[in-house]
Structures are given as structure tokens and as C-alpha cells.
Amino acid sequence: MLLRALAAAVRAVAAILTLGDIVRQERPGPASREAAPAPPAPDARASALVAGALLVSIAATIAFGAAYALGAQTQLLAGTSGVSLAALAVAFIVWGQRLLQQEQITEERAPEPSPEEARRGAEEALARGEREISRRGALGWLLAGALGSLGIAALFPVRSLGPGPDRLLFHTKWRAGAPLVGIDGKPIRAADLLIGSVATVFPEGYVGDPSSQALLIRVEPGLLELPPAQLAGAPQGFVAYSKICTHAGCPVGLYRARTHELVCPCHQSTFDVLAGARPVFGPATRPLPQLPLRLGADGRLRALGDFTEPVGPGFWGMP
Amino acid sequence: MIGHLVLWLDDRLGAASFLRKAMRKAFPDHWAFMLGEVALYSYLALLGSGIYLTFFYTASGDHIVYHGTYRPLDGVPMSEAYASILRISFDVPAGLLIRQFHHWAALVFAAAISVHLLRIFFTGAFRRPREINWLIGVTLLLLAMAIGFTGYSLPDDLLSGTGLRIAYSILLSIPVVGTWSAFLLFGGVYPGADILRRFLILHIFLLQALIAALIGVHLFLIWHQKHTQFRGPGRTERNVVGSPLWPNYTMKSIGLALVIFSVLALLGGLAQINPVWLYGPYEAWQASSPAQPDWYLGWAEGALRLWPAWEIRLFGRLVANPFFPSVLFPVVFFLVLYLWPWIERWITGDARPHHLLDRARDCPWRSAVGAWAVAFGIALTLAGSNDVIANLLGVPVEIVTVYFRVMLGIAPILAAVLTYFVCHGLQERDRQPERRRIRAIVRVNARGGYEEETLPTPDSPAPEPGGGESGTGS
Numbered sequence: 035m036l037l038r039a040l041a042a043a044v045r046a047v048a049a050i051l052t053l054g055d056i057v058r059q060e061r062p063g064p065a066s067r068e069a070a071p072a073p074p075a076p077d078a079r080a081s082a083l084v085a086g087a088l089l090v091s092i093a094a095t096i097a098f099g100a101a102y103a104l105g106a107q108t109q110l111l112a113g114t115s116g117v118s119l120a121a122l123a124v125a126f127i128v129w130g131q132r133l134l135q136q137e138q139i140t141e142e143r144a145p146e147p148s149p150e151e152a153r154r155g156a157e158e159a160l161a162r163g164e165r166e167i168s169r170r171g172a173l174g175w176l177l178a179g180a181l182g183s184l185g186i187a188a189l190f191p192v193r194s195l196g197p198g199p200d201r202l203l204f205h206t207k208w209r210a211g212a213p214l215v216g217i218d219g220k221p222i223r224a225a226d227l228l229i230g231s232v233a234t235v236f237p238e239g240y241v242g243d244p245s246s247q248a249l250l251i252r253v254e255p256g257l258l259e260l261p262p263a264q265l266a267g268a269p270q271g272f273v274a275y276s277k278i279c280t281h282a283g284c285p286v287g288l289y290r291a292r293t294h295e296l297v298c299p300c301h302q303s304t305f306d307v308l309a310g311a312r313p314v315f316g317p318a319t320r321p322l323p324q325l326p327l328r329l330g331a332d333g334r335l336r337a338l339g340d341f342t343e344p345v346g347p348g349f350w351g352m353p
Numbered sequence: 354m355i356g357h358l359v360l361w362l363d364d365r366l367g368a369a370s371f372l373r374k375a376m377r378k379a380f381p382d383h384w385a386f387m388l389g390e391v392a393l394y395s396y397l398a399l400l401g402s403g404i405y406l407t408f409f410y411t412a413s414g415d416h417i418v419y420h421g422t423y424r425p426l427d428g429v430p431m432s433e434a435y436a437s438i439l440r441i442s443f444d445v446p447a448g449l450l451i452r453q454f455h456h457w458a459a460l461v462f463a464a465a466i467s468v469h470l471l472r473i474f475f476t477g478a479f480r481r482p483r484e485i486n487w488l489i490g491v492t493l494l495l496l497a498m499a500i501g502f503t504g505y506s507l508p509d510d511l512l513s514g515t516g517l518r519i520a521y522s523i524l525l526s527i528p529v530v531g532t533w534s535a536f537l538l539f540g541g542v543y544p545g546a547d548i549l550r551r552f553l554i555l556h557i558f559l560l561q562a563l564i565a566a567l568i569g570v571h572l573f574l575i576w577h578q579k580h581t582q583f584r585g586p587g588r589t590e591r592n593v594v595g596s597p598l599w600p601n602y603t604m605k606s607i608g609l610a611l612v613i614f615s616v617l618a619l620l621g622g623l624a625q626i627n628p629v630w631l632y633g634p635y636e637a638w639q640a641s642s643p644a645q646p647d648w649y650l651g652w653a654e655g656a657l658r659l660w661p662a663w664e665i666r667l668f669g670r671l672v673a674n675p676f677f678p679s680v681l682f683p684v685v686f687f688l689v690l691y692l693w694p695w696i697e698r699w700i701t702g703d704a705r706p707h708h709l710l711d712r713a714r715d716c717p718w719r720s721a722v723g724a725w726a727v728a729f730g731i732a733l734t735l736a737g738s739n740d741v742i743a744n745l746l747g748v749p750v751e752i753v754t755v756y757f758r759v760m761l762g763i764a765p766i767l768a769a770v771l772t773y774f775v776c777h778g779l780q781e782r783d784r785q786p787e788r789r790r791i792r793a794i795v796r797v798n799a800r801g802g803y804e805e806e807t808l809p810t811p812d813s814p815a816p817e818p819g820g821g822e823s824g825t826g827s
Contacts, residue, residue, distance in 0.1 A: 108449045112622015115450075116615050123611030130604030137601070140587065140594045141379040143579055146482045146706060196540040199532035203542065217638070234638050244544055244637035277638060282657060282675050283522040283543065284515055285640045299642030300515060301658045302740060302750050315751055319662045319674050346543075347522035348664060348673025349532050 080132035087125035094118035199351070204344045206246040208325060212237035214250060214274070214335045223333045224272065227252045230291045234277060237337065245345060247277040247285065248325045250335070253294060257308050264310055267326025267338055275311045275322035276345040279303055283347045286322065296322070320348065380602045381582040381595035385472045387609055392465035394610040395458045396568065398617050402455040403504075403557065409445055410507065411437035412553040414544070423630055431634035434509040434549050438629055454621030459504060461617065463497045463649035470494060474693070474723050476710040478581050480703075484694045486574045489567050491690050496564050498649055503556040505647055508627075509549060514635030515644055518543060519657070519675075526673035527680055544637060581710050590708050643740045652730050654737030656682055659758050714783075717776035721769040728768035732761045 098114035147153065168174055214222040214235040222235055232251045240246050255271035267273075275296070277285050284300035294307040295314070303318030305311040311322035323345050326338035344352055363369040380386075413433040419426050421436065422443040441448040470490060473479055479487035502520070506513045521543045524535035539545030579593045588594050596602045620626075632641055646654050656678035664674040689696065697719065698704055713720045735742070736757040743750035794806045 102447060105446060108447075108453075108622045110622075111447055111450050112618055112620075116619035116622070119611050119615035119618055123608050123615055126604050126611060127608035130601055130608060134601050134604065137597065138594055139377060139379045139597050140592050141377075141579065142592050143590075143708060145591075146578075192537060195537040196545070197536060199536050199542075202536075203532065242636065242638065245542065247638040281522075282519045284518060285638050287640045288642065299640045299740075300519065300644060302754065303662075304751075313662055316754075317657065317660050317662055317674055317678075319664050347525055347675065348671050349525045350528050350670050350672075351532060352671045352673070 077132050080128055083128050084125045084133065087121045087128065091118045091121035091125065094121060199349075203346070203349060203351075206340055206345060207237045207240040207243050208246055208248075208337045208340045209237070210337065210339045212337045214238075214248075214327070214337065215241060217241065222250065222335050224270065224329055224335060225333060227272070229254060229271065232289045232291075235274065235335075245278070248274045248341075249277045249286065249289075249296065249322075250274045250327075251289065251296075251307055253307065257294070259309050261310075264324055264326075264342075267324060267328075269327060269329040272327055272329065272335060273307065274325035274327055275305070275307070276325065276341055278322075278346040279318060280313070280320040280322060280347060281316070281318040376597065376599040378576075378598040379579075379593050379595040380598060381580050381593060383583060385476075386580065388465055388469040388472050390606060390609055391613060392462060392469055393568065393572075394613045395462040395465055395617070396564070397610070398458040398614055399455060399462060400561075402451045402458065403561075405451050406441065406455060407553075407557055409437060409441045409448065410434070410553070412507070412547075412550040414509065414547060414549050426630065426633070429634065432509045432549070434507065435629070435634045438508040438510070442630065450618070450622045452621075453624075453626050454617050455504075456626045457620040457624070458617050459501050460626075460647060460649070461613070463494075463501055463647075466490075466494050466497050467649070471723065471727065475713040475720055476581070476583075477707060477716060477719065478710055479694045480697070480707040481694070482578060482706050483574075483581075486571055486578075487694055488691060489571045489574075491687065493564060493567055493571070495687065496560055496567070500556055500560040500564065501647060501649055503552045503560065505627075506552050507549060507556065508629045509635050510629035511632040511635050511639055511641050512627075512629070512644055514544075514637075515640050516646055517548065518637075521545075523675045523679040526676040528667065528670070528672050528676065531673075531676075579708075581708055583710050583712070588709065590706070593708070643738070643744070645738055645741070648734070651734035651737040653679060653683070653733075655733035655735065655739075655757070658739055658754065659733070659736050659761060661758070714776040714779040717773045717780070720776050721773040724772035725765040725769040728765040729761065732757065732764050736761070 094114050094117040098111060098118060101110045101114055148156075215238045216222055217234055217236075219238075219241045221238070222233060227233060227250065229252050232249055235248050235250045236243055236246055251273055253271045253273065258265060258268055258271065258273060260268060260273075275286075277287075279286050279298040279300065281298065281301055281303045284298050286296045286298045286303075286305065288297040288299055289295075289307075290297060296305040296307055296311065297303070298316065298318070301317055303316030304314050305318070305322055306314050310324060313319060313321060320343075323341035323343040325341050327335050328338050330336055359369060359372060411433045415433050416430050417433055417436055419429050419431050419436055419439065421427075421439055423439050426439065438452075441452050443449070473487065473490065502516070506517050521535055521539055524538065525531050527534065536542070538551070539548050540551070580595070582588050582593055582595070585594070596605070633639075645651065657675060660674065660678035662674070663677070665672050711719075713723075736754070739753045739757060740750050743753045746753070793808060796804045796806070798804050
């Protein structure tokens with residue numbers, strides 16, 4: 035249906051562009067053989083149209099030059115250059131369709147396969163060279179070995195394009211005792227964050243570090259349904275999770291305070307903050323790793339250590 | 354003058370006999386044969402505008418603080434790349450026009466290739482002897498998506514940076530080689546050392562050179578094998594009927610090129626696209642919502658969104674979720690697409706060369722397969738905007754997602770079945786010429802009124818008395 039509509043639209047545009055000639059030619063005409071073209075009828079209207087179009091094009095080109103020189107708006111530059119090109123297009127198309135003699139020519143196709151003799155000749159020429167080379171059996175194998183190993187060696191520099199993944203995917207900049215700071219680099223104090231609010235946090239000294247970004251959320255302490263070990267890292271309802279979606283790595287930026295859900299804006303993976311950021315909707319399969327926290331006597335929040343799991347999307351070596 | 358040039362060339366190259374034949378080469382006329390040309394000319398538009406843009410673009414992720422013409426971002430830290438895009442957009446005369454022209458041309462390029470591919474598919478133009486050009490064409494579609502994505506990532510704005518992050522995660526999910534390939538491409542753990550420089554080289558050199566080379570081979574093969582044609586009087590498997598290359602076809606083709614350039618210029622200046630200054634510079638801890646890629650990657654985005662929360666462990670290792678919708682599915686899909694000429698030959702047993710095209714109705718089952726794929730692609734693309742649709746309809750995004758998961762199974766099958774029967778219906782109509790017969794002739798009479806003469810039809814053997822007058826003169 036859509037295709038047909040598209041076809042109709044393209045056909046309509048083509049019909050307008052070519053004054054219907056292309057569309058008409060598609061219908062089999064009576065004389066499609068190499069018929070002698072009719073002598074071109076003098077077409078005064080078409081000539082006038084071409085002349086007019088060319089004049090419009092020249093005028094629009096001059097206007098474009100003037101607009102550019104005067105530092106005009108983008109819209110004016112586009113309008114003038116667009117009209118100039120469009121008028122030129124009209125001139126070409128009308129010229130081609132109305133002022134040139136229209137003729138349909140017929141070309142014969144040669145069959146694709148060459149004559150049998152040529153095919154056999156080609157085969158023989160190839161085979162002869164191959165025989166010459168393979169006669170030196172061992173030398174031929176050596177040559178293949180030399181070329182092959184050179185080819186493999188040429189791939190070695192690819193290794194220099196980056197470090198190996200080794201442990202880089204397992205660790206972030208969070209260390210035991212690292213103070214939480216906000217995007218502005220200022221330390222996060224417990225008193226700064228009201229219940230129901232959320233902040234993007236980094237370890238002190240690493241503001242903006244892509245792997246270490248975390249979300250600090252404050253909920254009613256009694257609401258958290260975490261196993262005791264995890265609950266210990268969420269003092270007084272302050273709970274922090276990696277901000278990197280475990281699906282495709284987007285920052286999980288949306289927080290639905292009413293339902294305590296974090297939503298990834300990219301693919302709508304939804305995580306239940308109260309239940310250890312367990313995924314409840316969307317393509318994500320793994321919870322957001324938790325960042326264990328402690329609340330110091332000075333009212334500042336600090337990390338108890340790195341995230342409990344590797345952060346971000348899954349990979350082959352992920353435990 | 355031209356005569357002298359021909360003689361000069363012929364003295365050195367012996368080009369005269371080639372030229373004589375070439376100028377009189379026949380190109381069949383049909384609107385659908387222009388689709389490939391649209392792709393070609395939008396490619397030229399991309400090349401010209403792209404070269405211009407490289408003179409101003411800085412491929413650097415180093416951060417600076419912006420103090421430029423665009424006041425709303427004054428004092429904001431951003432990469433040099435993003436700042437150079439702001440400069441192109443606000444300070445370089447005609448820079449915004451050419452940048453937007455380039456972006457629109459990329460969208461048209463991908464669209465033209467896609468529709469061209471559909472034309473080739475539905476008309477059976479991929480059949481022997483044109484399998485090589487089919488392989489090249491499918492490769493060009495993949496390259497168009499890749500070069501589009503690398504170009505789209507260069508401004509280092511919030512939207513494209515998020516796309517880059519997703520691409521990294523998809524690479525990461527590939528079994529065995531995933532982590533290594535992600536680290537080698539990005540130069541380390543995301544966001545990597547100098548991904549922008551690497552993407553620039555991929556965008557303006559590597560992918561671009563591949564596309565240029567393949568377009569060259571594609572055109573050479575069309576030239577060598579001669580164009581296909583639809584059936585018609587005087588048209589056979591052994592000939593090709595059409596306009597001569599010079600001057601008729603050339604004039605028409607230049608006209609088409611100018612139409613495309615004109616449309617792109619008007620779009621480039623009048624229809625805003627990718628206003629990166631509104632998205633802001635990329636920061637790894639920020640994301641914008643809603644976020645959609647350019648249209649030609651909408652299917653990939655939709656696949657990621659619809660794939661359920663499912664992944665497997667293999668030999669104690671993880672095959673992560675994005676692998677299935679974003680690696681396995683496209684690999685299988687494009688493998689089938691690549692192999693289609695052979696798959697069809699295996700099904701039909703028809704290994705003969707074909708120079709006359711099918712109409713879509715001539716091969717209903719092939720058209721049904723094509724309709725299935727088109728509907729599947731459209732459904733995936735729409736699903737890539739499930740959040741936008743949810744917003745528009747005021748429905749929770751979860752419901753929209755589940756709806757699309759169901760429709761992805763149903764809609765393509767409906768489209769295929771419908772197409773199959775419509776094709777058969779059209780064939781049936783072709784076989785019954787009497788249904789197209791003229792049933793009545795209306796004439797203007799001397800007084801300026803109208804006369805109708807009803808002709809006998811098989812349905813009504815007894816002709817009504819004709820000559821009833823309707824309408825009046827003044």
C-alpha cells in the first residue's frame with residue numbers, strides 16, 4: 035500500500051518534471067523500433083520556456099552572490115541558490131524533452147558468455163601458468179607461506195590501536211573512603227539532599243569520569259528492600275547506583291520519584307530503586323551495580339569501596 | 354573544437370570507435386530507473402559539501418571553554434569538535450546552509466539507495482547476470498549507513514554522543530572478540546582516546562573511498578551489461594530500447610541532478626536539521642530525551658528497544674542482550690539479502706539470464722517476501738520512536754512497547770498475505786481484457802451538448818438504445 039502510494043508520488047513528480055513524457059514513453063508506443071525520428075516541430079513555446087528559465091536562473095544566481103556578499107540569512111541563501119538550481123533544472127528538462135528530437139533506439143545485446151573457443155582459451159591460459167608454477171612444488175608452498183606470514187604480520191600493528199580490555203572494565207575510580215562530590219565538584223552532604231531527590235555524583239577528583247558516574251538517591255529509610263549486606267551500604271535511606279545503564283550504556287537519567295523507578299531515556303529500561311535497582315521493564319537484564327556508602331560524622335557521604343559489580347553493558351568476560 | 358578534441362584523443366587512445374558507440378547507447382526510460390541516479394547525485398552533493406566542511410571541522414575531543422557568537426552557550430566547556438561545529442553554523446558565511454545541505458543529502462542518499470534496492474528487488478533485476486551488482490548494491494547500503502553514522506557522530510553533541518555510547522555497547526556485546534574490537538576501535542574504555550579523529554578518517558577517507566570505488570564498479574557493470582527494461586512491443590531479452598545517451602538521456606539526467614541539488618539547497622536553508630546547539634555538548638553523564646538516530650538507523654534503534662530482557666550464558670561467559678537485536682539480527686538479515694539471488698534461484702530453479710523485468714505482480718510470492726521485509730522495517734523504525742509515540746498518544750511507553758512487540762509479528766505477515774493476493778488479483782485483471790473494454794463513447798455534438806453511445810458488453814448482451822442527450826449547450 036505504502037509502496038504503491040510511494041510509486042504514485044514518484045510517478046507524479048516524474049510527470050511534473052518531464053511534462054509527462056517519461057510516463058508516456060513507458061506505455062509501449064507503436065514505433066519503438068529504430069524508427070526514423072520525425073523532424074522536430076518548431077516549438078516556440080518550449081524555447082520561450084527554456085529562455086525564461088535560464089533568465090530566472092541567472093537572476094537567482096546573481097541574487098545569491100549579492101546575498102552572500104551582504105552576509106544575508108541562511109534562508110535567503112537557500113532560497114536564491116535553490117531557485118537558481120531549480121530554474122536550471124527546468125531549462126535542461128524542457129530542452130531535453132521538447133527541443134531535442136525524441137527517438138527510441140534499439141541496441142542488440144551480446145549474450146554474456148563468450149564464444150566457446152574464447153572460454154577454452156582463457157581456461158587453458160590460466161592452467162598453463164598454474165602448471166608452470168606448481169611444477170616447482172616445494173617452492174610454491176614456500177612462497178605461499180612467506181606471503182601468508184607477511185600478511186599476518188601486517189595485522190600486528192592493529193594491536194596498537196588501543197589497550198587490552200583486561201581489568202579496565204571491572205574497575206572505576208571509586209575507592210574506599212572516596213568522598214562523593216556533585217557535578218560542580220562540591221562535596222555532597224547528607225543535609226543537602228531531601229527525601230525523594232536525586233543527584234549525579236562522582237568520586238572527589240574525578241568529576242565527569244564516564245565510568246564512575248553514579249546516582250545518589252534519598253528515599254524513606256524504611257522503604258528499602260535490600261539484603262542486609264547491601265542495606266549496610268545505604269545509610270539512612272541514601273542509596274547510590276551506577277548511572278550507566280546495564281543494557282546499552284546510556285546514562286539512566288530519569289527518576290520517577292513517586293514509584294521510585296529509574297528510567298533510561300534511550301531504550302526505556304526501568305529499574306526499581308527500592309529493590310536494589312532490579313530491572314522491571316525494558317531490555318536491561320542486570321540491576322544497576324550499587325555503590326556502597328557510609329555517612330561520616332561530619333555529615334559527608336563517602337564510598338565504602340568500588341561498585342559491587344562491573345558497571346555498564348554486558349560483555350563476554352563479565353562474571 | 355569538439356571535433357579536434359575527439360581527433361586528438363583518438364590519435365592517442367583510439368577512442369573514436371568507443372565514443373561513436375557510447376554516444377548512441379540506449380537507456381530505457383522509466384521513472385523507477387531514476388532512483389539509482391537520485392542516489393548517485395545525492396552522493397555527489399555529499400562529496401562537494403563534505404569537502405567544504407572538512408576545511409572548518411576540528412576532530413578533537415580536547416575541552417575548551419566556549420566564548421563565541423552563540424551567546425546561550427557562552428562559558429560552557431565543550432570539545433573543540435563541538436565548538437568548530439558551532440563556528441560552522443554561526444560564523445562561517447553560508448556554513449549553516451552547507452552543513453544542513455550535507456545532512457539532508459545524507460538522508461536522501463540513504464533513502465534513494467533503499468528505494469532503489471526495493472525497485473531492483475520487486476522487479477527481479479538482481480537475477481542472472483546481475484548478481485554482482487546486487488552484491489555491490491547491498492554493500493553500498495551498508496556503507497551508506499556506516500558513513501552516515503560516523504558523520505553524524507562527528508559534532509560531538511549530546512545526541513550523537515549517546516549514539517556513540519550505544520555503538521560501543523553493541524560492539525562490547527559480541528562474543529569472544531567484542532571487548533577487544535570495542536577497545537581497539539575506541540582506543541580504550543569508553544569514550545576512548547581519540548574516537549573523533551578515527552571517525553573522521555573513517556568518514557572522509559576509508560568509507561568514502563570504498564563507496565566511490567564501488568559506485569564506479571556499479572556504474573561500469575550497468576554500462577557493460579546494459580540496463581534492464583520492462584516488457585513492451587519490440588523489447589526482447591536480446592535487445593535494449595531507450596533514449597540515446599547523447600544528447601537526450603544526458604539532458605534529462607542533468608535535469609534530474611539539478612532538481613536534487615535544488616531540493617537539497619532549499620531544505621538545507623529552510624528546514625532545520627540536527628540543531629546541535631540546542632542539544633548541547635556531549636557529557637558522558639547526560640542524555641537527552643527523546644533521542645532518535647537518523648531515519649536509516651531507526652530500525653536498529655527499534656530492535657534494541659523491542660528485544661526483551663533476555664540474554665544467555667555460554668560456556669560460563671555472557672552473550673549480552675544487545676548482541677541479539679543489534680548484531681545477530683542484522684547479520685542474518687543482510688546475509689539473506691546478499692544471498693537473495695541464489696535463494697530465489699534455488700526456490701524457482703530458474704537459472705536463465707533475465708534482461709526483461711518482472712512487474713511486482715508477476716511474481717506474487719517474491720513481492721510478498723518483499724512486503725514482509727518492508728513492513729518489518731517500518732515497524733522496527735516506528736518502534737525506535739516508542740517514547741515519542743507514547744507522548745503523542747498520552748499512553749505509558751510500556752504499553753506502546755508491548756504493542757509493537759506484538760505487531761512486529763503480525764503486521765509483516767498481514768502485509769505479505771495482502772500483497773500476495775493483490776498481486777494475484779492484478780494478474781487476474783490482466784487476463785480479462787474485456788473488463789477494461791470501452792463501455793461507452795461520449796461525444797460533443799454540434800449544439801455543444803453531449804451524446805453517449807453505450808457499447809455492448811459481455812455482461813449486458815442487449816445493448817441499450819444509445820443517443821441519450823445529457824448536458825445542454827447555452
